[in-house]
Amino acid sequence: MRRRDFVKATSVAAGATLLEGCGSPEEQFIVQRVRQTPELPGESGWRFSVCRQCAAGCGIVVRVVDGDAKKIEGNQAHPVNKGGVCALGHSLLQELYNPDRILQAQRSSGNRGSGAFEAVAWDDAIAQVVSAIGAVPADRIAIVASDRSGLTGALWRRFAAALGAPAPAFLEAPELEVERRAAQLALGTTDLPYFDIANADCVLSIGAPILDPGRSQVHFTRAFADMRRARPTRRGRFIQAEARMSLTAANADVWLPVRPGTEGVLARAIAGHILASGSVPADAARRYRVLFPGDAPSTADAATQCDVPEERIVAVAEELRTAERGLVIGGGSAAAHSNGLANVAAALGLNVLLGNLGRVGGVFAPASLGLTRTVEPSNPADSPIAELAARLRGESGEPVELLIVADADPVHALPAGWGIREAIGRVQTVIVLSSFRDDTALQANLILPLATELERFEAYESPTSAGVAALGLAEAVVEPMGDGQHPADILLAVARALPESVASRFTWASYEALVRARVGEDLARMPGSAGATASAYLSAAIDRGGIFGDAAAMSAPSGPTGAAPELPGALSEGGPEYAFGLLPFASVKNGDGRGANRPWLQEHPDPLSTVMWGSWVELSPADAAELGIHDGDRVRVESQTGSVETHAVIDPAVRPGVVSMPLGHGYADNGRYAQGRGANVMALVGAGRVDGTTASAWAATRVRITRVGEGTMVRFGRRYEGGEPELIPVGWAPQQTSQLVQIRGARV
Amino acid sequence: MTRWGMAIDTDRCTGCGACAVACHAENNIQTVGEVEAARGRAMHWMRIERYYEGVFPDVKVRFQPVLCQQCGHAPCEPVCPVYATYRTPEGLNAMVYARCIGTRYCANNCPYTTRYFNWFAPEFDAPLERQLNPSVSVRPAGVMEKCTFCVQRIQDAQEVAAQEEREVRDGEIKTACSQSCPAQAITFGDLDDPESLVALLARTERTTHLLEDLSTEPSVIYLRGGR
Numbered sequence: 001m002r003r004r005d006f007v008k009a010t011s012v013a014a015g016a017t018l019l020e021g022c023g024s025p026e027e028q029f030i031v032q033r034v035r036q037t038p039e040l041p042g043e044s045g046w047r048f049s050v051c052r053q054c055a056a057g058c059g060i061v062v063r064v065v066d067g068d069a070k071k072i073e074g075n076q077a078h079p080v081n082k083g084g085v086c087a088l089g090h091s092l093l094q095e096l097y098n099p100d101r102i103l104q105a106q107r108s109s110g111n112r113g114s115g116a117f118e119a120v121a122w123d124d125a126i127a128q129v130v131s132a133i134g135a136v137p138a139d140r141i142a143i144v145a146s147d148r149s150g151l152t153g154a155l156w157r158r159f160a161a162a163l164g165a166p167a168p169a170f171l172e173a174p175e176l177e178v179e180r181r182a183a184q185l186a187l188g189t190t191d192l193p194y195f196d197i198a199n200a201d202c203v204l205s206i207g208a209p210i211l212d213p214g215r216s217q218v219h220f221t222r223a224f225a226d227m228r229r230a231r232p233t234r235r236g237r238f239i240q241a242e243a244r245m246s247l248t249a250a251n252a253d254v255w256l257p258v259r260p261g262t263e264g265v266l267a268r269a270i271a272g273h274i275l276a277s278g279s280v281p282a283d284a285a286r287r288y289r290v291l292f293p294g295d296a297p298s299t300a301d302a303a304t305q306c307d308v309p310e311e312r313i314v315a316v317a318e319e320l321r322t323a324e325r326g327l328v329i330g331g332g333s334a335a336a337h338s339n340g341l342a343n344v345a346a347a348l349g350l351n352v353l354l355g356n357l358g359r360v361g362g363v364f365a366p367a368s369l370g371l372t373r374t375v376e377p378s379n380p381a382d383s384p385i386a387e388l389a390a391r392l393r394g395e396s397g398e399p400v401e402l403l404i405v406a407d408a409d410p411v412h413a414l415p416a417g418w419g420i421r422e423a424i425g426r427v428q429t430v431i432v433l434s435s436f437r438d439d440t441a442l443q444a445n446l447i448l449p450l451a452t453e454l455e456r457f458e459a460y461e462s463p464t465s466a467g468v469a470a471l472g473l474a475e476a477v478v479e480p481m482g483d484g485q486h487p488a489d490i491l492l493a494v495a496r497a498l499p500e501s502v503a504s505r506f507t508w509a510s511y512e513a514l515v516r517a518r519v520g521e522d523l524a525r526m527p528g529s530a531g532a533t534a535s536a537y538l539s540a541a542i543d544r545g546g547i548f549g550d551a552a553a554m555s556a557p558s559g560p561t562g563a564a565p566e567l568p569g570a571l572s573e574g575g576p577e578y579a580f581g582l583l584p585f586a587s588v589k590n591g592d593g594r595g596a597n598r599p600w601l602q603e604h605p606d607p608l609s610t611v612m613w614g615s616w617v618e619l620s621p622a623d624a625a626e627l628g629i630h631d632g633d634r635v636r637v638e639s640q641t642g643s644v645e646t647h648a649v650i651d652p653a654v655r656p657g658v659v660s661m662p663l664g665h666g667y668a669d670n671g672r673y674a675q676g677r678g679a680n681v682m683a684l685v686g687a688g689r690v691d692g693t694t695a696s697a698w699a700a701t702r703v704r705i706t707r708v709g710e711g712t713m714v715r716f717g718r719r720y721e722g723g724e725p726e727l728i729p730v731g732w733a734p735q736q737t738s739q740l741v742q743i744r745g746a747r748v
Numbered sequence: 749m750t751r752w753g754m755a756i757d758t759d760r761c762t763g764c765g766a767c768a769v770a771c772h773a774e775n776n777i778q779t780v781g782e783v784e785a786a787r788g789r790a791m792h793w794m795r796i797e798r799y800y801e802g803v804f805p806d807v808k809v810r811f812q813p814v815l816c817q818q819c820g821h822a823p824c825e826p827v828c829p830v831y832a833t834y835r836t837p838e839g840l841n842a843m844v845y846a847r848c849i850g851t852r853y854c855a856n857n858c859p860y861t862t863r864y865f866n867w868f869a870p871e872f873d874a875p876l877e878r879q880l881n882p883s884v885s886v887r888p889a890g891v892m893e894k895c896t897f898c899v900q901r902i903q904d905a906q907e908v909a910a911q912e913e914r915e916v917r918d919g920e921i922k923t924a925c926s927q928s929c930p931a932q933a934i935t936f937g938d939l940d941d942p943e944s945l946v947a948l949l950a951r952t953e954r955t956t957h958l959l960e961d962l963s964t965e966p967s968v969i970y971l972r973g974g975r
């Protein structure tokens with residue numbers, strides 16, 4: 001008998017004795033009904049929330065025991081993640097309980113940037129923000145925020161407009177601006193379209209890092225896996241054209257390691273091949289020529305320019321052409337060269353030739369609930385972040401005397417070539433909404449901490465990544481650790497304390513009140529709202545974790561709207577002495593830096609380099625041999641803009657002439673787990689922009705590399721030694737073992 | 749009889765590592781820090797192994813999540829002088845932490861190197877300890893630990909089923925790694941139930957075992973990729 005059974009048996013006996021005469025005691029007293037009453041001490045409750053660790057906005061459920069959050073799992077009903085959670089999502093718990101988290105408002109108590117802060121009462125901090133706003137002319141205010149497409153972003157636009165200040169700038173992955181612009185040209189969508197990868201047969205991704213973090217890793221990973229294995233009769237194939245062996249490229253069936261900046265040539269040559277085959281309907285060909293009126297380069301030309309054998313380009317073009325459901329996506333580093341817009345437009349335009357707009361396994365128009373509609377000004381126009389950088393540098397526009405940064409770290413994330421780090425020191429007052437002493441918060445006069453999404457009412461609409469509209473909705477799941485609040489609630493508190501002309505435009509008592517009011521106003525347009533009252537509808541939505549649109553409402557994008565720029569060669573920064581193209585990337589380790597202060601992620605090996613606790617630069621074996629660099633050595637990486645030191649990882653999958661470094665390392669502080677660890681790759685990136693947009697051309701910097709000396713790099717895997725690629729250890733050879741299984745006659 | 753097993757579809761797995769972090773969160777696995785990690789003491793009950801094949805530009809990458817294989821003939825069991833590790837009737841390769849005296853013979857004998865030793869008492873910088881899972885004990889210094897197939901979740905589900913006077917349903921138990929997996933590459937269930945999904949997957953022609961030639965009879969099945 002197990003101990004547990006013994007205890008149960010004896011307690012049944014005891015209970016029966018005690019409760020004699022009380023009806024059937026086993027029903028009322030003995031049977032543990034703990035699942036229905038999770039508020040008992042020591043018992044688990046599961047509560048819905050919304051993950052805000054990246055822009056995807058996955059639905060999560062949180063296990064809460066005795067008021068503490070214990071574990072994060074995925075909300076299966078949420079169309080973005082369908083029950084999955086990524087590494088960064090799990091680590092949200094280590095943001096919540098981080099030992100270095102800022103729990104009270106902080107005021108700079110020494111020289112700014114020195115890291116000396118003292119606590120200040122919350123109400124005093126709000127008053128300080130209000131007086132700072134009152135003390136400067138409105139046109140000398142600058143706002144940097146996050147959540148560009150959501151309600152919080154809409155509130156910042158409204159706030160700036162009410163103050164008469166320039167529109168806010170939003171910090172996001174820079175290539176998204178390029179991808180949106182390309183989608184507008186090639187597909188006629190105002191936002192990023194949705195790619196139905198799960199139902200496609202052949203997907204060509206031109207640079208888009210869909211399986212890497214930053215986009216909507218969980219959604220696309222599921223779609224990718226379903227494309228391969230969810231359909232019994234067909235297994236979809238995935239082709240990645242990208243200079244770097246990213247996590248996405250590593251999982252592709254075919255990897256085309258094109259020369260960086262030539263992605264568009266590849267796409268155009270494939271288009272030329274498909275057009276020449278004569279299998280494209282005349283209407284599709286005509287629409288394609290709206291986008292690219294000129295002649296496409298031949299596959300032979302493309303082979304030379306892209307440095308990929310012609311037969312492989314032709315094979316990919318044929319596979320795409322003959323697939324029943326072909327699909328092409330583009331973006332990532334392909335969007336981050338000076339010719340990025342042309343590259344992505346060329347990639348997306350292929351979908352027009354494949355005739356997959358609005359078709360299963362094809363491209364769909366973005367979906368949104370439209371809740372921001374009456375919150376933001378009628379003609380919302382954001383300040384490009386590059387323009388804000390120019391203002392900070394004093395080169396154009398009104399100078400900045402008050403900078404408000406909400407839930408963003410522009411000093412860390414923007415290219416060093418933009419000079420933010422130096423310029424921010426000259427701004428009179430810097431107010432930062434952040435829970436950690438990240439690179440921007442270190443420069444603040446005043447830090448207002450944020451509540452994590454687990455401690456606050458949260459409403460977040462995922463930007464298009466699920467194909468259907470998805471608004472995650474959740475109440476707080478744990479008591480707040482400190483004074484921090486939702487950025488929207490801080491904004492509302494400040495606005496209410498400002499003069500009547502501003503305050504009167506912010507009548508909502510809280511962010512929650514705003515969300516409830518907006519859903520109520522637009523109730524008739526909300527999916528599944530027929531016959532429900534607003535409060536009942538909202539309660540039901542909160543009970544399942546949000547408001548989710550219907551797949552039947554997915555619509556086709558309209559198609560090309562204008563001519564894309566013809567393909568110029570990519571320009572790069574740095575002369576011949578800089579021998580390598582630099583490709584920064586987001587690793588699942590730290591993401592864009594958000595994970596840097598969490599021990600789980602620091603000790604999580606990067607899937608490809610297997611590095612833990614630090615940053616690295618990936619070099620090809622041939623280049624390393626020429627430079628006399630061994631695996632794990634300390635090296636200096638220099639560009640025209642800056643210089644950093646890090647460790648070398650020699651990797652057989654690196655394209656010679658290209659090196660890569662992960663984002664999100666090299667913080668001056670940001671807590672004990674992140675402080676001084678690794679190097680920030682953005683310190684190398686120059687000021688170049690993508691033609692036709694305001695986005696940073698972050699893949700256009702060239703660097704040189706020199707050996708500094710031996711290093712101690714922490715790796716989970718084994719080192720790459722000698723001339724042979726690292727191969728399977730002791731006997732793991734799946735094909736052979738599989739043959740064994742078959743020889744033995746389906747033993748399993 | 750019940751025989752718990754797991755099927756991992758390597759054609760679905762993208763190597764993102766969400767399973768490994770989920771495992772840390774669920775099982776109170778300590779992080780050891782940079783210095784100890786450099787000495788090879790990082791603990792990952794679930795790890796992603798990455799293999800390269802070929803040379804640029806025809807290089808292929810394969811990922812394989814590796815955890816304790818819960819062997820039917822476990823090489824780690826007979827070498828334990830104090831019987832701290834044993835085979836449960838449900839096919840789990842269990843650890844009794846209180847028995848373990850830290851000889852590390854078991855780790856020495858595990859061909860999959862999935863056993864991890866606590867060189868130091870675990871430390872969680874306050875208030876990180878508030879995240880610890882109350883259903884799982886924190887292991888002290890000097891004790892070996894490894895994947896348990898989330899035995900606490902198995903027991904939870906069995907208790908609920910017992911209260912409701914029924915059998916545990918297929919799919920009712922999800923290990924932390926399986927629950928988290930964005931690609932749904934990991935399936936957990938009863939290999940002795942011919943109708944269970946994991947048993948179904950185990951019968952496909954894509955089935956392989958890790959180091960099958962050692963005859964350890966692992967309870968973890970890998971489904972070959974199509975690449």
